[in-house]
Amino acid sequence: xxxxxxxxxxxxxxxxxxxxxxxxxxxxxxxxxxxxxxxxxxxxxxxxxxxxxxxxxxxxxxxxxxxxxxxxxxxxxxxxxxxxxxxxxxxxxxxxxxxxxxxxxxxxxxxxxxxxxxxxxxxxxxxxxxxxxxxxxxxxxxxxxxxxxxxxxxx
Numbered sequence: 001x002x003x004x005x006x007x008x009x010x011x012x013x014x015x016x017x018x019x020x021x022x023x024x025x026x027x028x029x030x031x032x033x034x035x036x037x038x039x040x041x042x043x044x045x046x047x048x049x050x051x052x053x054x055x056x057x058x059x060x061x062x063x064x065x066x067x068x069x070x071x072x073x074x075x076x077x078x079x080x081x082x083x084x085x086x087x088x089x090x091x092x093x094x095x096x097x098x099x100x101x102x103x104x105x106x107x108x109x110x111x112x113x114x115x116x117x118x119x120x121x122x123x124x125x126x127x128x129x130x131x132x133x134x135x136x137x138x139x140x141x142x143x144x145x146x147x148x149x150x151x152x153x154x155x
Contacts, residue, residue, distance in 0.1 A: 061126060067097060067117070069130045069137070078134050082109060085150065094152040096143050109143040113154030131155050 067078045079097035087093050092114045099110050112130065120127040130137065132153055140153040 062095075062128070065126055065128050067095075067112075067128045067130050069132070069134045071134055076134055078130055078137050079107075079110070081128070085111065085152075094150065097137065099137060110137055110140045111143045111150050111152040112137065112140075113152045116154045 062084065063081055065081050067081060068075050069078050070076070079099040081095045082098045083096035084092050085094040085096065094111045094113050095117065096109050096111055098107050100107050112132065116131045118129040118131060120129070132155060137153055141151050143150065
């Protein structure tokens with residue numbers, strides 16, 4: 001019997017091959033394809049972007065920092081970072097800003113999405129800019145505290 005390649009064995013076997021009714025592909029080919037598709041479906045999802053993390057030492061540097069927004073070319077102060085909200089994996093998802101008021105009187109807390117913050121570190125300070133208009137932040141609902149639903153303002 002002459003030697004046959006694997007391609008010939010799969011596509012032109014020497015003995016009869018069972019095929020699915022109405023199908024032209026032998027079952028010998030459908031099994032590997034089905035296994036491949038099953039493995040593909042069981043694979044973990046791919047993430048579209050890298051997640052930005054803050055090391056614990058740097059999170060203390062972010063707390064209490066002023067957050068600015070650029071309105072019509074002017075650098076306007078929006079508030080100070082009071083808290084950092086993280087997900088179950090410890091990744092930052094939002095910050096809580098102390099907004100409005102004067103010397104702590106009349107201020108309120110607002111959650112802002114982490115993705116709306118832009119960090120620029122110089123040799124002696126950290127500048128934090130917000131990618132959301134100041135009016136949007138001021139009109140945002142109050143942050144109610146831990147354990148309550150959070151509505152974070154974002155881009």
